[in-house]
Amino acid sequence: xxxxxxxxxxxxxxxxxxxxxxxxxxxxxxxxxxxxxxxxxxxxxxxxxxxxxxxxxxxxxxxxxxxxxxxxxxxxxxxxxxxxxxxxxxxxxxxxxxxxxxxxxxxxxxxxxxxxxxxxxxxxxxxxxxxxxxxxxxxxxxxxxxxxxxxxxxxxxxxxxxxxxxxxxxxxxxxxxxxxxxxxxxxxxxxxxxxxxxxxxxxxxxxxxxxxxxxxxxxxxxxxxxxxxxxxxxxxxxxxxxxxxxxxxxxxxxxxxxxxxxxxxxxxxxxxxxxxxxxxxxxxxxxxxxxxxxxxxxxxxxxxxxxxxxxxxxxxxxxxxxxxxxxxxxxxxxxxxxxxxxxxxxxxxxxxxxxxx
Amino acid sequence: xxxxxxxxxxxxxxxxxxxxxxxxxxxxxxxxxxxxxxxxxxxxxxxxxxxxxxxxxxxxxxxxxxxxxxxxxxxxxxxxxxxxxxxxxxxxxxxxxxxxxxxxxxxxxxxxxxxxxxxxxxxxxxxxxxxxxxxxxxxxxxxxxxxxxxxxxxxxxxxxxxxxxxxxxxxxxxxxxxxxxxxxxxxxxxxxxxxxxxxxxxxxxxxxxxxxxxxxxxxxxxxxxxxxxxxxxxxxxxxxxxxxxxxxxxxxxxxxxxxxxxxxxxxxxxxxxxxxxxxxxxxxxxxxxxxxxxxxxxxxxxxxxxxxxxxxxxxxxxxxxxxxxxxxxxxxxxxxxxxxxxxxxxxxxxxxxxxxx
Numbered sequence: 001x002x003x004x005x006x007x008x009x010x011x012x013x014x015x016x017x018x019x020x021x022x023x024x025x026x027x028x029x030x031x032x033x034x035x036x037x038x039x040x041x042x043x044x045x046x047x048x049x050x051x052x053x054x055x056x057x058x059x060x061x062x063x064x065x066x067x068x069x070x071x072x073x074x075x076x077x078x079x080x081x082x083x084x085x086x087x088x089x090x091x092x093x094x095x096x097x098x099x100x101x102x103x104x105x106x107x108x109x110x111x112x113x114x115x116x117x118x119x120x121x122x123x124x125x126x127x128x129x130x131x132x133x134x135x136x137x138x139x140x141x142x143x144x145x146x147x148x149x150x151x152x153x154x155x156x157x158x159x160x161x162x163x164x165x166x167x168x169x170x171x172x173x174x175x176x177x178x179x180x181x182x183x184x185x186x187x188x189x190x191x192x193x194x195x196x197x198x199x200x201x202x203x204x205x206x207x208x209x210x211x212x213x214x215x216x217x218x219x220x221x222x223x224x225x226x227x228x229x230x231x232x233x234x235x236x237x238x239x240x241x242x243x244x245x246x247x248x249x250x251x252x253x254x255x256x257x258x259x260x261x262x263x264x265x266x267x268x269x270x271x272x273x274x275x276x277x278x279x280x281x282x283x284x285x286x287x288x289x290x291x292x293x294x295x296x297x298x299x300x301x302x303x304x305x306x307x308x309x310x311x312x313x314x315x316x317x318x319x320x321x322x323x324x325x326x327x328x329x330x331x332x333x334x335x336x337x338x339x340x341x342x343x344x345x346x347x348x349x350x351x352x353x354x355x356x357x
Numbered sequence: 358x359x360x361x362x363x364x365x366x367x368x369x370x371x372x373x374x375x376x377x378x379x380x381x382x383x384x385x386x387x388x389x390x391x392x393x394x395x396x397x398x399x400x401x402x403x404x405x406x407x408x409x410x411x412x413x414x415x416x417x418x419x420x421x422x423x424x425x426x427x428x429x430x431x432x433x434x435x436x437x438x439x440x441x442x443x444x445x446x447x448x449x450x451x452x453x454x455x456x457x458x459x460x461x462x463x464x465x466x467x468x469x470x471x472x473x474x475x476x477x478x479x480x481x482x483x484x485x486x487x488x489x490x491x492x493x494x495x496x497x498x499x500x501x502x503x504x505x506x507x508x509x510x511x512x513x514x515x516x517x518x519x520x521x522x523x524x525x526x527x528x529x530x531x532x533x534x535x536x537x538x539x540x541x542x543x544x545x546x547x548x549x550x551x552x553x554x555x556x557x558x559x560x561x562x563x564x565x566x567x568x569x570x571x572x573x574x575x576x577x578x579x580x581x582x583x584x585x586x587x588x589x590x591x592x593x594x595x596x597x598x599x600x601x602x603x604x605x606x607x608x609x610x611x612x613x614x615x616x617x618x619x620x621x622x623x624x625x626x627x628x629x630x631x632x633x634x635x636x637x638x639x640x641x642x643x644x645x646x647x648x649x650x651x652x653x654x655x656x657x658x659x660x661x662x663x664x665x666x667x668x669x670x671x672x673x674x675x676x677x678x679x680x681x682x683x684x685x686x687x688x689x690x691x692x693x694x695x696x697x698x699x700x701x702x703x704x705x706x707x708x709x710x711x712x713x714x
Contacts, residue, residue: 074665298374
């Protein structure tokens, strides 16, 4: 990590401007959301270098000249568009908002899942609870609520969740199967995306998913649809309930984008129980996006921002961790890191862990 | 205006990062709000270059290590703080968020007045109504609602409104009184801030405020308190009601931060009725913050962002205008610009207008 260890090289004038950008951040966000939603950026993009005037845009848009004007003039200030005479032309930042699927997925996730609840961030921080989740109903954490979220929020949540794993899994599969797993226990396996990938990648591996019964019903259904019903098994449990048993003695355990959903105390408990279930020859793979292991300050920004979703909306006490904090918990649980691979997918790290002798 | 007429000189990488900053804008905003509210930045500022670790900060803060950690790690990504070993030190952008009263006033205005209602921006744009105002009750515009807003929203609204006029009035007074006004009609005079300034600046001038009866009651009270009851008069009306008369034949008319509260159609109507009330020797002064007359892209950003407050929260159809649009309306109303002075206060323009012969 080469960033954050010195003050930013920024003039006082630029720093004042940055402070104003933060202060008006919700406005620039909603402007971007509307310019995308009403397809203003897309229409301007199609017009190329020549651009389109407000009057031209108003001819085919549901928005009138006033509405297009306030959006696009703020778009000028945000670097989304520039003015060629009186015609608005797409600028680089607007291009990436329109064409970079990661930006779109993040923006929709913030709009549909986080925006309203974030207003309660101050309360969530004090209470250690996801106070913003009240926007969607009376839940203790977002996980059992997922199936009941409004359609847009649900779609944006899963799009966000899957986008990152979809980019990581193809690179990670060969690294895992280089260690010839026969029986992989997927802890917090959710709806079985990784289990299916494993069964497709290797003709013999068996997978057991540990998760809430609700998730497993969906996973079992997915397994059957893909013809893997005989190799994908389920083990219903509540992973935070310390009285419930773990699947014991498998050669491989697996946790992907899972530990970031828990507080440090809960992670320690889960790791301790995993270590107990492991044999001296078992391996535990952990996939995480650690903020300190990101390839750039830009990706660290996204990872750090995501932590606040956990605070305000998900469970109030988890986050995207610094790798140092997680490795400390691994050691406390009686495990050590045997292999440590960064820069997989979109800033993922794969840790292969073993029980300390 | 030297900005917006060419594409931004930005690498693709930086533009992608800008797009992500916009996508996570509501998160960075709430992080800044909480770092200020819980006095984390202020405490770090006091520690100077040496900074403070999370553990040190947690000793005296209402927030625990987890809460401080998610806020401050995002603060690193936002350039608010940097890491000196494991101690967080205030960085330049954090310094201006903490010490620049304009940033604080804008941030509080966005948080307390705009944040929740901005979620309805898409609806407001389509309907031409301030759909976000429903957050505060069933109002058609924010103006009659001001006295009934929740205490925090009310305080932040008036702080925002007065901040900009407080910076402009001292520079503008001598320019206006160079033309020796004897009777100044303050159209949309609100609670009488400008009227009091005039009476203090010049011992003879008489001022008549035109506004809603509610506002004028407060203004009359203020005038009496300052000993100007005999020189400050009131004329209760609804300025949008075309059947109601104007104060006629005064030598000077005055509209400060007023026309931006109306749509172009409404502005034209107000200007036409003002022109009718004027004599050939009358002058009309208009004070506005035009986005195209701003001294920098940074101040234009703030002005353009403010337009969306009018869209979502205030009345749904007004904005901070381009000077060209307002001057066109002046001409249509039978007026011309006789003197045109930019860069007063914080990006204000003073127009002195006369009736066309």
